[in-house]
Amino acid sequence: MFEECLYFNSNALARAVTKIWTDAYKVYDLSPPHAFLLRLVLAKPGLLPRELAAELSLSRSTITRFLDSLEKRELLTRKPAGTDGRELQVFPTEQAQAIHQQLDATGAELTHQMRALVGTDDLTSMVADIRKVQMMLDDS
Amino acid sequence: MFEECLYFNSNALARAVTKIWTDAYKVYDLSPPHAFLLRLVLAKPGLLPRELAAELSLSRSTITRFLDSLEKRELLTRKPAGTDGRELQVFPTEQAQAIHQQLDATGAELTHQMRALVGTDDLTSMVADIRKVQMMLDDS
DNA sequence: GTCATATAGTTGTATGTGCAACTATGTGGC
DNA sequence: GCCACATAGTTGCACATACAACTATATGAC
Secondary structure, three states, rough: OOOOOOOHHHHHHHHHHHHHHHHHHHHHHHOOHHHHHHHHHHHOOOHHHHHHHHHHOOOHHHHHHHHHHHHHHOOOEEEOOOOOOOOEEEEEEEHHHHHHHHHHHHHHHHHHHHHHHHHHHHHHHHHHHHHHHHHHHHHH | OOOOOHHHHHHHHHHHHHHHHHHHHHHOOOOOOHHHHHHHHHOOOOOOHHHHHHHHOOOOOHHHHHHHHHHOOEEEEEOOOOOOOEEEEEEOOHHHHHHHHHHHHHHHHHHHHHHHHHHHHHHHHHHHHHHHHHHHHHHO
């Protein structure tokens, strides 16, 4: 009965998608958000937590906890950033670098799967639309 | 860096949308999922928890807890269903019926807002696409 | 130089959600 | 009629996530 509702459908989609991604990243013993955070740190070493939060559209406090758990597992480290004594920079460890390729490959494989299921063009344009609306809402 | 990723964008959208819906239903002191569950019970009195779960794409255990809290607030009641001793039927109370119209109107207002922001046709087709993919994933 | 204010990160707490295991009830084979 | 199995609902637990409040540091006004 909520077929046309953006709230209802965007949440249902997110849950369904999360289930699939959770499964795929289970081999690394990482949840999807942990895996994505780590991938981001691997791609852009030295970012600050606040920047990681912005790139992932997550709150700073959520990032703090994910960093805690990844640091405890020795997949990354936090180091005081040069000038500003409040800031920390986040770097991947060698252990993380060792699985860098595979983490990204898993992401690519999932995208591949989704394209096969939905159709490449349909998926691309849907994701673009989703992104556009999400950014509109974040601005407003 | 995850611009094209379905997982990343669908979750980011869901969080952004949820924020807006949360705000709108705060006047009733209901979270969006509680409000939607109650709206469903109002629209189709007598459904079983398992049916509510299916219609809302939520797990039975999540529905149990939402029903607990709505029942405690005297917005609905659970009654043993006729034939099968395991089943319960869920009915709205008069207190819930008193705000039925307003709950639905709030939903309509939110859809209206989204249409104004995104464009009616774009929103409709995006929601349809989201729905289609979500159902594909649930089947697979 | 001090004080008000802003910002980075963290922590306490609350909520939504699912999975796995549980209890209670039904059903079909024999 | 009993037993294996299925199903409805619940509960224990774990996790993702946010908001508000906190600490520590920076910055600008004077």
